[in-house]
Amino acid sequence: MTEIKQDPSKEVSLTTQTAVYGIGLFTTSVFHVGSVIIPLYAYTFNPNPFVFGLVFGAAHFLPLLFSIHAGALMDRLGSRRVMLFCTSLAVLLPLTYPLATDIWILIALQMILGLCESMGWLGAQTMIGQYMHGRTKYAGRLSLVIRFGQLCAPPMAGLVWDLFGVWGAFILMSVWASGSVFFALALPAQTSAAPVLKEPARTESAFKTLMPRLEDYRLALGLLGTPSVAVIVALGAMMHSGNAVQSSFYVAWLTEMGITGTAIGLLSPAGAIGAALFSLLTARLMRYVDGFWIVLLSLWAGIILICITPLLGTYFLLQVAMFLRSGLNGLAQPLVITLVLRGAGSENQGKAVGLRGTANRTASILAPLAMGAVAEVVGLETAFFVTGVALSLIMSALAVFLYLRRDVAAADED
Secondary structure, eight states: OOOOOOOTTSOOOHHHHHHHHHHHHHHHHHHHHHHHHHHHHHHTTOOOHHHHHHHHHHTTHHHHHHHHHHHHHHHHHOHHHHHHHHHHHHHHGGGGGGGOOSHHHHHHHHHHHHHHHHHHHHHHHHHHHHTTTTOHHHHHHHHHHHHHHHHHHHHHHHHHHHHHHHHHHHHHHHHHHHHHHHHHHHSOOSSTTSOOOOOOOTTSOHHHHHSOOHHHHHHHHHGGGSHHHHHHHHHHHHHHHHHHHHTTHHHHHHHHTTOOHHHHHTHHHHHHHHHHHHHTTHHHHTTTSOHHHHHHHHHHHHHHHHHTGGGOOSHHHHHHHHHHHHHHHHHHHHHHHHHHHHHHOGGGHHHHHHHHHHHHHHHHHHHHHHHHHHHHHHOHHHHHHHHHHHHHHHHHHHHHHHHHOHHHHOOOOO
């Protein structure tokens, strides 16, 4: 493949934008479908709190190991090829869930599906760099578009669960995932909009090309030596810790309150509207506040909102909290994507996104497991508060670092 030079001033075609946003929309909303039906399904196995947490931690185990490798493959082969494989597998896997006869089979399926979901979202973020020059306005549009999936997918999932049961819900998940395959096929070949992509040497076998390389992991971990990358990776991990609570014990708590699957699903539209509205404020707010502080403060407030769930005794208050929490995440998300891409440089965009994915998955594994262990000792209600305090201590440390390193905190965004 010939070398390709990027022109950051050139607008990205609508066809390319639509394909990238479509992949992001359907890969993320598969997660939102699962965040309703998988906790409900796991709850039918009557697991103890620790094993219940393990169901959701398992979805992040393979992404933890292979996010950097997948990012390196995207750097080496291009995002489109990697997306086609991962999104196709994500269509087939949900159909195997109703066949699970034991909670441990469910955990194994979660590991594989979690990898496919993660790779789809990592691919959409990498394409902001590979196709869209790493520009914040395109990341903001991606952040906005994916909220449409959050708006409609969870209510549909909850309704289908109530009306058609387990099989109907997981068939819906499979059909929904097929949207990401369609947009991966529609993605243009990486020509003028793409960065330099090096073909593997012709003497190198396809098998060797696809195998993980120690050098890729070394280069990715080396990016943590850049303070801006290290901070944004840590902040992204904190966001995913809160998300992990929301997609696991949050649903269990609502179920214990007697809230139906349909009602749980209907909490998500409030979050989608909040995220869409708040994401429109990011660029304007950056005129007054440095980007890293926007990310830190908004994500910290979002963590607090999910961890005070037991204090929200009415469905209306749950809706308000969901609106605000998702809105704050939506405010931060475009910056989380673009700040790590800029800090890494054009040659390592896939690796940087993979590194962030690895940190996110570490947090997503540990948060529900730790919360499950705490819940066994002090009960589920207190576990929400303990989790909030622990995550707030980490955010406090990051705030002190940014205060002391004002050169890192000063983000120069367009």
